[in-house]
Amino acid sequence: MKRVLLAIAIAVIAVLAWGWHANYSTEMPPSSAPGSAERGAYLARAGNCMTCHTDRGGAAWAGGRAIDTPFGTVFSSNLTPDPKNGIGSWSSDDFWRALHHGRTPDGRLLYPAFPYPNYTEVTRADSDALFAFLRTVPAVAKENTPHNLRWPYNTQAALAAWRALYFRPGVYEEDTKRSAQWNRGAYLVRGLGHCAACHTARNALGASSDMMDLSGGLIPMQNWYAPSLASAREAGVADWPTEDAARLLRHGAARGATVLGPMAEVVQYSTQYLSEQDAEAMAVFLKSLPPVEAAPASGTRQVDSAVALRGARIYGEHCTQCHGEKGEGVAAAYPPLAGNRAVTMPVTANLVQVVLGGGYPPATAGNPRPFGMPPYVMKLNDVDVAAVLTHIRTSWGNQAPPVTELDVAQQRGGAER
Incomplete structure (x- = not known):
């Protein structure tokens, strides 16, 4: 019965959606002068495009990387200039339509695992430059892997309904009251950087009510929490010097902070290649975000004495050598745990992930030999992990x-899926 009602609801919304899309103008803005392939290569790095469009162990840009979603698996497409399987037969208008409208040349709607809700703000000039660069990569005759999505999410009707509810094409409009540097940062964060794709909470249909609140969210299927970029209690940088925030983007470590998990991949393959000017522009914009004060993660439950003793013992056996007896850490090597906001955030997903799977900062030009943390998934059971993390979250003033x-069990189960 639920499936029938869902089908009826989708059909009704889809009829309205198709009507809206039919009346929506997809007129192309005039193409700029032929895009610079060199600039396009820089923009592709800024957007971290190759990471998704290259399968592990596969040819660069040939697609096929699986992207797990709550609705099934989406596979990235071949962006090489192969005329049959890639974008070799596309025009610059076709490429712009994909970025700006989320449509293929034949009009089919793209799934928002490709972040066109963000890329819609990319300028036509930058779109042309990206296209010019992609025309220069080696063509690979690799067929695109069909998506594996559950019904009704595998239908164009459902996708049209989703878009009618949650997507409107747009362009970045400069804020004339702000500096050119701020506007450049806003453009990169909102568009190619697509920061909101991770740092904004999503509803049951995978959509965000406000693409730019950046107030944090659990990354679907990855079991990592992308912390709020607007809260001083999480990952906000409003009170940081601009150079420190820019350094974190380019080097993966700054001011006692280190990026781990999915953000380490972003720095590794994308933001470390930003120019100093662009990294500083993004930092300026992020520092200006309206503050969102997350509730303090104050202790609400008394720690059982047996858990406290167990946690302290495990910390002494496995953690003290690097993080210190009092959680003070080692400068330029191991982060302090005392007073560390990553330790005391209400969401504990990242802490559990790091203990189970290890923590590996990216190797960058500014931090070429980062110190990592080994995984303890085989050494510590769920009770042990919970105890040692409880010790860390309730010691040294935390x-x-x-x-x-x-x-812990929920995170471990998610990691094994």
């Missing part, structure tokens, strides 16, 4: 709720 065995 005041955060304990981590439960269930918290």
